[in-house]
Amino acid sequence: MNCSARREGILDIARGRTGWLVIFCIGLLLAAVVVEQFEDVLEHHVELSFFVPLIMGHGGNTGSQSVTTVIRALALKQVSNRDVLRVCLKEAGAGCMMGSILGLCILAFSWVWSGISLQVGAAVAIALPLVSLWANGLGALLTLLADRLKFDPAVTSVPFMTTIVDSTGLVIYFYIAKCVPFMTTIVDSTGLVIYFYIAKCVPFMTTIVDSTGLVIYFYIAKW
Numbered sequence: 001m002n003c004s005a006r007r008e009g010i011l012d013i014a015r016g017r018t019g020w021l022v023i024f025c026i027g028l029l030l031a032a033v034v035v036e037q038f039e040d041v042l043e044h045h046v047e048l049s050f051f052v053p054l055i056m057g058h059g060g061n062t063g064s065q066s067v068t069t070v071i072r073a074l075a076l077k078q079v080s081n082r083d084v085l086r087v088c089l090k091e092a093g094a095g096c097m098m099g100s101i102l103g104l105c106i107l108a109f110s111w112v113w114s115g116i117s118l119q120v121g122a123a124v125a126i127a128l129p130l131v132s133l134w135a136n137g138l139g140a141l142l143t144l145l146a147d148r149l150k151f152d153p154a155v156t157s158v159p160f161m162t163t164i165v166d167s168t169g170l171v172i173y174f175y176i177a178k179c180v181p182f183m184t185t186i187v188d189s190t191g192l193v194i195y196f197y198i199a200k201c202v203p204f205m206t207t208i209v210d211s212t213g214l215v216i217y218f219y220i221a222k223w
Contacts, residue, residue, distance in 0.1 A: 016152075020159040027163025031056065034167050038174040047120040048177050051106075054124070055131060055173045059165040062098060063135035066091045067157045070143040074153070081148045084141065092137035099132030123177040130176075131169040138164060 035042070035052065042049055070087060073079040079087055103125035110121025139161045146153040 017155055020156055024159040024163050027166050030163075030167040031170055034170045034174070038170075038178075041174055041177055045117070045120055045177065047116050048123065048174070050116070051120070051124050051173070052170065054106075055127060055169050056166050058099070058102070058128060059131045059135040059169040060162045062095050062132045063139035063161045063165050064158050066095065066136040066139035067143050067153065067161060070140050071153050071157075074143070074147055079144075081144055084144050087144065088137045088140045091140040092133045095132035095134075095136030096129045099129035102132075103128035119180050120177070123173070123180045126180070127169075127173040127176045130172050131165070134168065134172070135161065135165045 069091070070079065073087075106128070107118075107121045107125040110116040110118055110124075139157065142161050143153045143157045146156045
């Protein structure tokens with residue numbers, strides 16, 4: 001928009017923002033399609049639906065923080081379009097760290113609350129860091145790309161980022177939810193293998209400890 005903020009009218013504001021809000025609505029429709037595609041998973045684990053707003057909201061919130069941070073850095077001339085890789089990696093890493101902290105909180109919550117199974121808690125705990133990583137990295141990339149293409153990042157980046165993250169974040173979440181039972185089976189079986197292998201070794205280890213203990217005892221007795 002070429003006119004200044006002071007001279008900008010209501011129609012100018014609506015004209016500049018409505019198109020991006022339409023894109024945002026399309027993203028929400030795509031998210032609904034994703035939920036429908038994973039209906040069989042939701043039937044077996046209804047608790048997964050409890051966290052759909054959390055996954056979508058968290059992706060949008062953390063991505064918006066990334067967009068705001070990069071816009072401020074651009075305004076202060078602290079970064080430029082040549083810093084795309086460095087900025088995106090830094091934002092993605094920070095998002096992964098924040099998502100991991102929140103994921104561990106959800107996992108601990110599922111441990112103490114009987115209304116949520118540990119499998120669902122584990123799925124959320126794994127999905128949150130990945131969604132945060134994706135949302136932060138994408139938010140930073142879209143902001144720098146909008147600036148390079150001479151669009152207003154404050155108007156375009158957040159709706160576009162949220163549109164993508166809402167649907168892809170749910171895909172990540174539901175695919176992880178499908179894989180968690182399989183991962184649990186592997187962990188259970190390997191855990192039993194380790195347990196029985198240690199149980200086999202314990203008598204041999206006890207024999208060694210007993211004999212070396214007697215050697216030390218008689219050696220000390222001689223002194």
